[in-house]
Amino acid sequence: ICKEHNVPFHTDAAQAIGKIPVDVKKWNIGLMSMSGHKIYGPKGVGALFVRRRPRIRLEPLINGGGQERGLRSGTASTQQILGFGAACELAMKEMEYDEKWIKGLQERLLNGVREKLDGVVVNGSMESRYSGNLNLSFAYVEGESLLMGLKEVAVSSGSACTSASLE
DSSP, X not given: OTTTTTOOOEEEOTTTTTTSOOOTTTTTOSEEEXXXXXXXXXXXXXXXXXXXXXXXXXXXXXXXXXXXXXXXXXXXOHHHHHHHHHHHHHXXXXXXXXXXXXXXXXXXXXXXXXXXXXXXXXXXXXXXXXTTOOOEEETTOOHHHHHHHOTTSOOOSSOTTTOOOOO
């Protein structure tokens, strides 16, 4: 849709980098945000991919010293940038191994849940999903009740951006 209307496509790839292969050309990504802490790099550093052709022109939000080709002011944190680069290298190197490991954990969890409970439904395709995600529904079980009973498991009864924490 974006390409048809000559609108650059931006994606927040913080959760994808180092976990799945990202192909900016194939996916027609014009702008892509990445974050260091999501791949065990330093907090407070990230990167923005900006497609060169066709050229995407950015305007600075804050005017100042003219660093980064006039897009931001302030001194870049060399150690954070280097740490982010090292984390990217390591994440790319380990991605295939990590994917297999996490896929095994996903299968183990799903099999364990199905052995203990009836009426477990996998939401979405198992073939077209990131292995670190397992979205399940439980027949006749209220989401909040399930959350309260799983104190040592990271679960949510909704999306991370809209779910409120239960006390």
